[in-house]
Amino acid sequence: MFPLSLNGMGAVEWNPLMLVAAFLLIAVIVVLIRMMGPKGAVFKKFRVQPFLSGNKASEKNIVHADNFFWGFTEAFKKYYEKMFNIHSGQLNDYLFWFVFSLALVLIALYAGVYLWA
Amino acid sequence: MINEIALHSPALAIAIPLVFAFLLPLLKKWKKLAALMALIGFGAAETMAVLVFKSVLTEGIKVYVMGASSIGQTTPPFMPVPVRIILEIDAFSALMGLAGATIALLAAIYSIKFIKESHVKYYSLLLLMLAGLLGFVFTGDLFNLFVFFEVLSISSIGLIAFWLKRSEAVEAGFKYLTISAVASLFVLFAIGLLYGEHGILNIATISRDMLFYGFAFTDIIALGLLVCAFAMKCGTAPMHFWVPDAYGEAPAAVTAVLAIASLSSVYALLRIAFTVFGPLPHTEIIAYAVIIMGAISLFVGATMSLVQKDLKRLIAYAGVSQTGFILVAFGVGLVAINNVPLQAFGLRAMQGGLFHLINHAFYEALLFLVAGAIIYRAGTKDLNELGGLARQMPLTAVFFLIGAISIAGLPPSNGFASKILIYESIYFFSPLLAVIALISSVIVVVPMVKAFCSAFLGPEIKKFKSVKEVPGSMILAMLVLSIIVIFFGLFPGIMLESIVNPAVNALLNQAAYVGGVL
Numbered sequence: 001m002f003p004l005s006l007n008g009m010g011a012v013e014w015n016p017l018m019l020v021a022a023f024l025l026i027a028v029i030v031v032l033i034r035m036m037g038p039k040g041a042v043f044k045k046f047r048v049q050p051f052l053s054g055n056k057a058s059e060k061n062i063v064h065a066d067n068f069f070w071g072f073t074e075a076f077k078k079y080y081e082k083m084f085n086i087h088s089g090q091l092n093d094y095l096f097w098f099v100f101s102l103a104l105v106l107i108a109l110y111a112g113v114y115l116w117a
Numbered sequence: 118m119i120n121e122i123a124l125h126s127p128a129l130a131i132a133i134p135l136v137f138a139f140l141l142p143l144l145k146k147w148k149k150l151a152a153l154m155a156l157i158g159f160g161a162a163e164t165m166a167v168l169v170f171k172s173v174l175t176e177g178i179k180v181y182v183m184g185a186s187s188i189g190q191t192t193p194p195f196m197p198v199p200v201r202i203i204l205e206i207d208a209f210s211a212l213m214g215l216a217g218a219t220i221a222l223l224a225a226i227y228s229i230k231f232i233k234e235s236h237v238k239y240y241s242l243l244l245l246m247l248a249g250l251l252g253f254v255f256t257g258d259l260f261n262l263f264v265f266f267e268v269l270s271i272s273s274i275g276l277i278a279f280w281l282k283r284s285e286a287v288e289a290g291f292k293y294l295t296i297s298a299v300a301s302l303f304v305l306f307a308i309g310l311l312y313g314e315h316g317i318l319n320i321a322t323i324s325r326d327m328l329f330y331g332f333a334f335t336d337i338i339a340l341g342l343l344v345c346a347f348a349m350k351c352g353t354a355p356m357h358f359w360v361p362d363a364y365g366e367a368p369a370a371v372t373a374v375l376a377i378a379s380l381s382s383v384y385a386l387l388r389i390a391f392t393v394f395g396p397l398p399h400t401e402i403i404a405y406a407v408i409i410m411g412a413i414s415l416f417v418g419a420t421m422s423l424v425q426k427d428l429k430r431l432i433a434y435a436g437v438s439q440t441g442f443i444l445v446a447f448g449v450g451l452v453a454i455n456n457v458p459l460q461a462f463g464l465r466a467m468q469g470g471l472f473h474l475i476n477h478a479f480y481e482a483l484l485f486l487v488a489g490a491i492i493y494r495a496g497t498k499d500l501n502e503l504g505g506l507a508r509q510m511p512l513t514a515v516f517f518l519i520g521a522i523s524i525a526g527l528p529p530s531n532g533f534a535s536k537i538l539i540y541e542s543i544y545f546f547s548p549l550l551a552v553i554a555l556i557s558s559v560i561v562v563v564p565m566v567k568a569f570c571s572a573f574l575g576p577e578i579k580k581f582k583s584v585k586e587v588p589g590s591m592i593l594a595m596l597v598l599s600i601i602v603i604f605f606g607l608f609p610g611i612m613l614e615s616i617v618n619p620a621v622n623a624l625l626n627q628a629a630y631v632g633g634v635l
Contacts, residue, residue, distance in 0.1 A: 016607050017607060020529055065571040072563070091292050095296065095299060098345070106342075109338075109341045109399060109402050113399045113402070
């Protein structure tokens with residue numbers, strides 16, 4: 001058993017085997033429904049044929065990785081511009097962030113231990 | 118005989134890969150024999166790691182002293198302090214060693230077909246990397262921690278730049294070399310400061326000194342230096358920039374080992390924070406620093422993963438996000454463990470963090486091996502060029518799906534089990550932190566969907582029509598990792614009770630670690 005019973009959360013236990021059993025049950029139901037259709041239609045005629053907005057997809061109109069979640073990246077354009085600037089690929093920048101982080105941690109430690117103690 | 122081997126297993130676990138690493142170049146003319154010897158070396162190291170793990174779980178902390186008349190003689194006659202090379206292995210270090218040896222063995226099996234040139238050089242460096250990794254997590258003194266840290270880093274550099282014909286690989290190797298050298302200098306400087314203050318390098322003795330006599334100014338500087346150096350080496354934002362470069366260019370099997378090597382830096386960070394410095398007030402400041410770095414890693418790793426078109430860089434950024442989960446969990450644990458009302462949540466956070474560390478090591482290794490399988494057959498890792506590979510490589514597609522579901526933390530995967538522990542515990546510490554973790558986890562689903570759809574789904578692409586499933590040895594390595602990942606996911610309770618809790622208890626029990634040597 002995998003307990004999920006912290007204070008205020010109630011006594012809950014996570015049992016992944018139950019979830020797997022539920023998945024299997026649903027899969028069996030899906031297969032049964034599928035078998036009710038015309039014989040051979042699904043398995044022979046349409047098998048491994050991908051469709052894009054109802055049209056048969058081909059190599060020409062494939063959705064490339066760059067186009068995935070375009071809306072998300074477009075909405076966060078400014079964030080990504082800044083992130084790309086920071087991720088410059090320059091070793092100097094890598095070292096700058098390392099030393100900068102170290103300086104911050106040392107200042108925080110010094111302030112925490114000696115100034116606020 | 119078996120008892121003798123078990124008795125010396127900590128030393129043998131380090132010595133075997135080290136000896137085999139230097140033995141292999143002698144067999145340069147016999148490539149097949151060299152590869153076989155390498156596999157024997159990895160297998161023997163794995164056996165030793167299993168023996169150490171089993172022994173630690175049943176008998177408690179294992180101490181092994183080099184050069185003494187008996188392996189338990191920690192202090193030489195007429196000397197009050199332990200000055201010899203001492204290996205001290207508790208449940209946490211044994212678990213890290215076992216995970217490292219297992220992944221290295223699977224990476225070696227995967228490499229039989231994956232690596233087509235310079236077998237001897239490759240396996241020698243990989244064995245050296247394993248020796249460094251095992252020494253790093255097993256050692257009980259700071260100087261050897263540094264030595265094995267260097268062994269690990271130098272062999273990693275050689276393997277990152279393994280494909281010398283690729284300028285990107287050489288560049289990644291150079292970047293890793295420079296940043297590792299700076300980190301090593303900081304670690305050495307910190308160790309020098311601690312030695313100057315305490316006059317000894319043994320972790321347990323320094324820890325006892327801190328407990329009884331408090332800390333000095335130089336100790337604080339050393340703490341900051343060590344934490345930052347190890348945080349950088351485990352790929353924590355904003356010091357994570359080397360991760361996509363190195364992971365993206367190293368051979369796939371190396372990347373899998375590199376991932377657990379980076380996680381061993383998390384081990385070192387925790388060993389320093391919990392065991393050397395203990396739950397003193399200044400470690401709380403470090404804990405907050407770790408939480409902030411972890412939270413940044415969570416978000417930056419997830420969002421940067423989303424815009425990658427290189428499959429290995431995409432996985433690497435997702436890995437940065439997962440390291441963030443681990444750090445946030447342990448940071449919260451470090452703060453909450455001294456705070457009585459939050460103690461239960463602190464313990465739960467640490468259980469979640471440690472479980473996630475182990476889960477992350479295995480599913481990230483699996484994902485990188487899948488990426489390697491794609492590169493091996495399709496010849497590219499550019500997601501814009503890939504597509505429809507599930508037809509030709511159905512097993513690889515299934516393996517990717519298993520890894521992707523786990524890294525995304527979807528039920529019923531092992532990633533879900535460890536993440537849910539982290540969410541619920543950090544929520545009581547800071548609901549905002551839990552929200553950041555949840556959002557980041559949701560975002561990680563997105564690049565995984567993108568990678569799966571781009572590489573495996575969609576219409577058949579002509580140039581990949583002749584592509585076949587990868588050879589058996591590569592399938593075997595991915596299959597074993599998938600089985601481990603599925604097992605961890607389906608039986609999280611067993612994993613929690615049998616391996617995670619003993620490791621967390623070992624990390625928290627500073628007195629037991631000190632008592633192991635003194």
